[in-house]
Amino acid sequence: MTEEIERGRKAFADEEWADAFLHLSAAAEDSPLEIDDLERQAAAAYLAGRADGSVELWATAHHDCAQRADVARAARCAFWVAFVLLNRGELARGGGWVDRAQRLLTEDEVDCVERGYLRYCTALRAVFEGDVVSAHAGFREAVEVGDRFNDAQLTTLARIGEGRCLVYLGEIAKGVALLDEAMVAVGAKELSPIAVGDAYCTVIDGCHELFDLGRMQEWTTALSRWCEAQPQLVLYRGLCLVHRAEIMQLHGEWSDAMDELEGVLLRLADPVGSPELGAAFYLRGELHRLRGEFEEAAGAYRQANELGREPQPGLALLRLGQGRVEAAMSAIRRVLEEAGDPISRSRVLGPYVEIALAAGDHQAGKAAAEELSAIAGDLQSPLLRAVAEHATGAVLLAENEPRNALISLRRGWMRWRELEAPYEAARVRVPIALACRALGDEDGAEMELDAARSVFEGLAAAPDVRRVVELSQVETPRAAGGLTAREVQVLSLIAAGKTNRAIATELVISEKTVASHVSHIFTKLNLTSRAAATAYAYEHDLV
Secondary structure (H helix, E strand, O other): OOOHHHHHHHHHHOOHHHHHHHHHHEEEEEOOHHHHHHHHHHHHHHHHHHHHHHHHHHHHHHHHHHHOHHHHHHHHHHHHHHHHHHHHHOOOHHHHHHEEEEHHHHOOOOOOOOHHHHHHHHHHHHHOOOOOOHHHHHHHHHHHHHHHHHHHHHHHHHHEEEHHHHHHHHOOHHHHHHHHHHHHHHOOOOOOOHHHHHHHHHHHHHHHHHHHHHHHHHHHHHHHHHHHOOOOOOHHHHHHHHHHHHHHHOOOOOHHHHHHHHHHHHHHOOOOOOHHHHHHHHHHHHHHHHHOOOHEEEOOOOOOOOHHOOOHHHHHHHHHHHOOHHHHHHHHHHHHOOOOOOOHHHHHHHHHHHHHHHHOHHHHHHHHHHHHHHHHHHHHOOHHHHHHHHHHHHHHHOOOOOHHHHHHHHHHHHHHHOOOOHHHHHHHOOOOOOOOHOOHHHHHHHHHHHHHHHHHHEEEEEEHHEEEEEEHHOOOOOOOOHHHHHHHHHHHHHHHHOOOHHHHHHHOOHHHHHHHHHHHHHHHHOOHHHHHHHHHHOOOOOO
């Protein structure tokens, strides 16, 4: 037993969490562990991804301390039980443990730092219940207790909570300043491993909500280094990999992002239901959608939804890509109506503008773009400003104001370039081309489309490649007779015996556009009938 305990203690000190848990568990089979080792076992279980086991172990430690009348330590163990449960969404059970610990401290009239830890849990529960005002007050009180007892861990956790609440309450600059201040303690190694991981993840989530790409990238890199130094760490590593994949996606590293997600899904296969799993499946759906792999995207969004991750706005954009405009509009409208705060709405407004314009609802698109611009101004986020400029330019173009549209679109393009986001920058070049064309600058339009197409082809963004080819008026040498790629599609469908209406439905374009394509095909190939067009298609292997 002594040998196993020593091995467990050493493994814990070396941050080898799975080994520490196994050695201490083996020792516990012979006789109960001392409280220090029991707490080590509980912490190691949590960090190794055994949340249920950690709850049981901390509960045991709580009861042992309570029986020995060590009230403060019993309350500390109860805090960790509540901490795990609350972060897993088990608010009733977590709140029950807080109440139990508070009753112990009240009965013994103990003034200790644990009162601050329990106040932190009460505030955390308020956050999850949507009561930001009460949560802010609770975190503020916990900070004061932490300062009074010189407890850096409590002060740091509570200050991060306070900062997040200030952001939700609209005091963004003050909230971000508190997050930055709190992370100083993380760098100074003044916290336990569980608190360090929680601090990283909470701050990164806050940066993600604020579209603060710079801070998000900085802290994600730091979290990655911290995780890599602990090969047996399971907790927190999944979120780290998901955020790394998000950054890779933005920078156009789509294949690397997909590989990173595969690592997340393998690592987090147990426990099923982890929030990171839902986020990973959603991002996988986004990558499949952008590549035109619509069936795979739908499956990934479905899995994300089953794991508690809202599959929007990605699913609505998928429906738009499939030509199901009404379904896309209904979904995105519902999501926007449910989004109650500016940050939540800002994540939906960009896709809402795109879908509303596709549905022909220019007024709704304009209102959404204006709201998005206002939020982007308040948040001072370069990424959100880029989204807003693109949306505003798209609305102006739809309203036949190409000159004003160009001003906004080019600003958006520059912002995406500064953010090193090649796909988004290429997407903005498409409406820039349409604005140039509306102003009679056909050469400028074709150059923009050619530049966008080059990026889309490099990323294997098939839907965007098809759209650019359709919009381009430059003939492509890939087919006999100088037909464009779209004209080849139309010709093959003519050869299949489809009417103009059927072709329009299959290609998700108007009958008028189909008629125009048919006219161009007949002119280029010097044909006079659909029968002759069918014969030509078979002769040149275009069917």
